[in-house]
Amino acid sequence: MSDLLNLDLSSAQKSLKNREISSVELTKAYLDAIEKTSSLGAYIDLQKDYALEMAKNSDKKINQGVAGPLEGIPIGVKDMFCTKDIKTTASSKILENFYPTYESTVTQNLWNDGAVMLGKLSCDEFAMGSSNETAAKGNVINPWSKTIPMSPGGSSGGSAAAVASRSALAATGTDTGGSIRQPAAFCGITGLKPTYGRCSRWGIVAFSSSLDQAGPLTRTVSDAAIMLNSMAGYDNKDSTSANLEMPDLTSYLDKSIKGKKIGIPKEYTQDGISEDIVSFYETSIQFLKDSGAEIIPVSLPHTKYALPVYYIIAPAEASSNLARYDGVRYGTRKEAESLDDMYELTRGEGFGDEVQRRIMIGTYVLSSGYYDAYYLKAQKVRRLIKEDFDNTFENVDFLLTPSTPSTAFELGQKQDPLTMYLNDIFTVPASLAGLPGISIPVGLDKAGLPVGIQLIANSFDEPNLISVAHTLEKSANFNVIAQGAAK
Amino acid sequence: MNDTLNLKPGQVKGDTGIWEMVIGLEIHAQISSKSKLFSGASASFGSDANSSVSLVDAAMPGMLPVINKFCVEQAVKTGLALNAQINNTSVFDRKNYFYADLPQGYQISQFTKPIVGEGEIVIDLDDGNQTTIGIERLHLEQDAGKSLHDQHPTKSFIDLNRTGVALMEIVSKPDIRSPQEAGAYVKKIRSILRYIGACDGNMEEGSLRADCNVSVRKQGDAFGTRCEIKNLNSIRFIIQAIQSEAERQVDIIEAGGKIKQETRLFDTSTGETRSMRSKEDAHDYRYFPDPDLLPLEFSDSWVKEIKGTLPELPDTLKKRLVNDYGITDYDASILVEEKDFVDFYLEAANGVDGKLTANWMITELFGALKKENIMFLNSPVTPQKLGELIALISKGVISGKIAKDVFSDMMVTKKSPSEIVKEKGLEQVSDDKAIMKLIDKVISENQDKVKDYLGGKDKLLGFFVGQVMKLSQGKANPGLVNKLLKESLK
Known part of the structure; x- marks a missing residue:
């Protein structure tokens, strides 16, 4: 079994294609792995029968020679993606029994390309959080935890934990202010947030419409390229979707x-960031230099405002986006005498503290x-902030920054919301500017926790971002498996 | 009392003198579109509750709005017809409030950057005068759903069929000074909308409704505090509501009170307005640009293209009718009121006497349709047949009197006038000899009256004409009868 789990997506893809393994075998291996790692709490809804059925179907297609690019690859789906007839809760009590009658564009794209659905993955409630602790069904545990349970990061904490614990070959995530990149960094995997508009938002539970973007969490850069190839694409059902062709990202891997x-x-190295991260950051700079890149110090003077700006815009949009969860048409309803009382009870009980805080x-900030x-x-x-980036990208091709100011922290450690918000400090600026960013693992800190480094590219330059990320990945050669991973 | 009778429309007599009304209207016009503003669901009415509801309308998680291009076109068309500024870039905003029939928890509307800016229209008043009313703006927005409170003793039911249907809100400047002007304004807007096909203007079905902002002041004073009367769906109610609201405000002010800015409802049973919610209870709508939608942008050339599709509008048509068809201003304004009228007229009057056609259409046709309670579009008399009838009169084939009988026949049988005239042998007799025969007969039978006539009772000529016409069963050419009678009675 362990042999199967050792295959990353690219290798599994080849083995499936050459019929060295079957999708049913591979899927069964992952279903077993999910069982073994169930204490991590990554999955909130397991689709065992459905997964096997899809896998069987994929095997048939492979045999018929009509396999899609992701044919037979078992993946997990963040619970922010609406999945037809499969419970979709956004990790919220208010949607605890919601079964969409439709499939999000991004997941549909994945199924169209042959991917196999293992189940739905936990996240922070409505993707609001940086530790996966706001999920209605409770914490997800970082598979790198030793004795003390650590946070996998958030909001795509379930997705990151599943991939890092080898209980999904890849997973979908959504990133609003760092929700793919930060958990990827905490869990020692790759997380790619594409350019705003690259992936359709149709069918993804909205948190902050001008920032939300779907992307993959994977073991490798190559896997991320394969996943995004399938996830991305113009969708006329999303007015903010970009009508731009994306070249095959895998062809850029070895450029x-x-x-x-x-x-x-310079703005990304000032605040109290951990020494280990600084040292890995410096090593990463050296790696890229050694690979022939030119290193140029730059300044993005408005960076310090990014976090406050984010924590105004994202909650403003969220307060409006979440108004639809009112108990009238679907989801949880708490009966009451009057309409206003019904709203108050339903929303008061249905939303957790963090979601209520952001709605407030x-x-x-929108009130007159x-x-x-x-x-x-x-x-x-x-x-x-966007202009800072625009100006900088006139002189450079990429930006290199740490992904997070610290490595994974203990669950329950950050009680103060403001301290928690600081986690997003390096990921939020690119989100506000709509730029693509990728976090890749480069090593372990002294506590044995993964360190992530972020690369940011100009709008719609995912292809070259893949080249540079793959270069750094090869140099860093991070190949440690989390101790909480299935073996 | 006499003073009251001498008041001009829009004036209210109080103890302290004459008050003037200041009125501004917000007209909500439902766009004649097959589908809704941001979803593909059908926008037609009359279907079962909740049968025209898409996932977007029901605000299911992750659903996104996509603008309906046809609706944008209609708004631009309307803007052009209102002589208004077209804004090539406009923005959709969210207007946030909670209500059970508002699934998203916000209405998508346009707040700071509407698609159409300032314009103006000329309205016709009953006294024949015209006045210009300024348009402040026109914007696109979604309609809400419908709450049904009378279906269950303790529950409210929600019908989302109307949710997301496209509306244009046309906001006037506070240029209106009387309920009658307000009525004429709505009539004019309605007429323009129907001409260009942007809205069917059906007020009974709610496709056109108005919110009226009313305040009073002494002439020359600054504007008073206004109240808004919501959701009026007939011109009669608009006139009644404004009148009664203005009187209410005058009473309050003169009793030493102050007008509270508030939203009011018009009670059609009492003919009065009552408070709906005060300014303090007003929602804070927390408008902000809808991040799901990009700014709405279009080019000058696209606007030009749309301009090219605009039909001739009532004002220019009216001028053309007066100048080219020789009809009166009054008749012309009746005919241009509805596009269907004027289309009918232009077809009927083609090649025949325009003035006569207008008379016949307005007096005979409208009268008969009203009497028989037939919708104009279902008229049994077609434009082509009316034109034919006019031609028969002008050519002297039948007299005007016979024509009325033929017309009545046409209303019933839908036959062409020539057919009826032929079948019934109604051709006018214009043969001197035939008429002289009848005249001789009348003269010989009425010798005493002839004597009186010759003795100076000129008025008796009418009697003789009548007798001859009677004898001819109305078919004799009345002009000829007149002429020949005069000669015979010398």
Whole structure:
């Protein structure tokens, strides 16, 4: 069995194609792995029978020679993606019994290409959180935990934990302010947030519409390229979807980065970031230099405003996006005498603390008298942040930054929301600018926890981002398996 | 009392003198579109509750709005017809509030950057005068669903068929000064919308409804505090509601009170307005640009293309009718009121006497349709047949009097006038000899009256004409009868 789990997506793809293994075998291996790692709590809904049925179907297609690019590959799906007839809760009590009658565009793209659905993965409630602790069904445990349970990061904590624990060959995630990259960093895997507009948002439970973007969490950069190839694409059902062709990302894996310019933004190294991370960051710079890239110090002066801007815009949009969960048409309803009482009870009991906090912040910053000072100002600063990037990308091809200021922390350790929000400090700026970013594991800190490094590229430059990420990946040669992983 | 009778429309007599009304209207016009503003669901009415509801309308998780291009076209068309500024870039905003029939928890509307800016229209008043009313803006927005509170003793039911249907909100400037002007304004907007096909203008079905902002002031003073009367769905109610609201405000002010800015409802049974919610209870709508939608952008050339598809509008048509067809201003304004009228008229009057056609259409045709309670579009008399009838009159084939009988026949049998005239042998007699025979007969039978006539009772000529016409069963050419009688009676 362990041989099967050792295959990364690219290798499994080849083995399946050459009929060295079957999808049913591979899927069974993962279903066993899920069972072995169930204490991590990554899956909140397991689709055992469905997965085997899909796997059988994939094997048939492979035999018929009509296999899709992801044919027979078992993956997990973050519970933010609506999946037809399969419970979709966004890790919230308010949607605890919601069965969509439709399939999100991104997951549909994956099934169309042959992927096998293992089940739904836990996340922070409505993707609001950086530790996976706001999930209605409770924590997910980072597979790198030794004696003390550590956070897998969030909000795609279930996705990251599943991939790191080898209980999914790959997983989908969504990233609003770092929700793919930060958990990928905490769990020692690769997490790619594409350019805003690259993947359709249709059918993904909305958190913050101007920031939400789907992307893959995988073991390797190559796997991320394969996954995004299938996930991305123009969708006329999403007005913000980009009508742009994306070349085959795998063809960029081995492109040389010789002569490419890598910007090192000075604003990303100042605040109290861990020494280990600084040292791995410096090593990473050296790796890229050794691969022929030119290292250029740059400045993005408005970076320090990114976090406050994010925590105005995202809650503002969320307060409006989450208004539909009102107990009237679907989801949880708490009966009451009047409509207003019903709203209050339903939403009061249905939403957890963090979601309620953000709805309140969002409502406040949009309310009359405060709109100009908060929301409007935040939008203006967001533009300045975007301009910082635009100016910088006139001189460099990529930016290299740490993914997070620290490695994984203990569950329950960060009680104060503001301390928690600081986790997003390096991922939020690219989100606000809509830029693609990837976090890749480069090593372990002194506590034996993975360190992630982030690469940011210009809008829609995922192809070259894959080249540079793959180059760094090869140099870093991170090949340690989490001790909590299935063997 | 006499003073009241002398008041001009829009004036209210109070103890302290004459008050003037200041009125602004927000018209909500449902766009004649097969599908909704942001979803593919059908926008037609009359279907079973919740049968025209898409996933987007029901605000299911992860659903996204996609703008309906046809609706944008209609808004641009309307803007052009209102002589208004077309904004090539506009923005959709979310208007946030909770209500059971508002699935998203917000209405998608346009707040700071509407698709159409300032414009103006000329309205016709009953006294024959015209006045210009400014348009502040026109924006696109979604309609809400319908709450049904009378279906169950303790529950409310929700019908989402109307949810997301495309509306244009046309906001006037506070340029209106009387309920009658308000009525004329709505009539004009309605007429324009129907001409260009952007809205069917059906007020009974709610495709066109108005919110009226009313305040009062002494002439020359600054604007007073206004109240908004919501959701009026007939011109009669608009007129009644504004009148009664203005009187209410005058009473309050003159009793030493102050007008509270609020939203009011018009009670059709009492003919009065009552408070719906005060300004303090007003929602904070937390408008912000909808991040699910990109700004709405289009090119000048696209606007030009749409301009090319605009039909001739009532104002220019009216001028053309007066100048080219020689009809009166009054008749012309009746005919241009509805596009169907004017289309009918232009076809009927083609090649025949325009003035006569207008008379016949307005007096005879409209009268007969009203009497028989037949919708104009179902008229048994077609434009082509009316034109034929006019031609028969002009050529002297039948007299005007016979024509009325023929017309009545046409209303019943739908036959062509020539056919009826032929079948019934109604051709006018214009043969001197034939008429002289009848005249001789009348003269010989009425010798005493002839004597009186010759003795100076000129008025008796009418009597003789009548007798001859009677004898001819109305077929004699009345002009000829007149002429020949005069000669015979010398």
